[in-house]
Amino acid sequence: MSRKTGHRAAFVSDLRAASARYPKDAGLAALIDELRARSGDFAALWGSGVVGVHEPLTKTVRHASIGELTLDCDILAALGTDLRIMAFTVAEGGETAERLRLLEVVGVQV
Incomplete structure (x- = not known):
């Protein structure tokens, strides 16, 4: 599979x-x-x-201002409930981390 x-x-x-x-x-x-x-x-x-x-996976999304972002995605389940939380993280020092820092600046200018 x-x-x-x-x-x-x-x-x-x-x-x-x-x-x-x-x-x-x-x-x-x-x-x-x-x-x-x-x-x-x-x-x-x-x-x-x-x-x-649910297993960890990597997702790539395209942001209109800063381009492609490669994100690690973990799905956390609260046992005994229907609650699922999707947590997206990036490796520090990588290209996506740099682009997200750029978004902090770009977002302020909008």
Whole structure:
């Protein structure tokens, strides 16, 4: 399983667990039905029963003023709850750290 698929499988697993915890939640059921109807990838993952876990990953985003930023992403879960926190960090001294420092200056000028 690729990292991208593993990441997606982890979010599908979160939804599957939530639907098991809240079987009478009509809004949650409607969300899952809509995702299955609109996304072939989601429908395939949901139908497969695959279970994924959140693992650290790297994301690249493009900022309009300072260009590409490569960020480390960790997803923290509060056990026994539905709470997930995405924490983005960068290595000190790297190109992304320098660009983020530039954003501090650019942001003030807007």
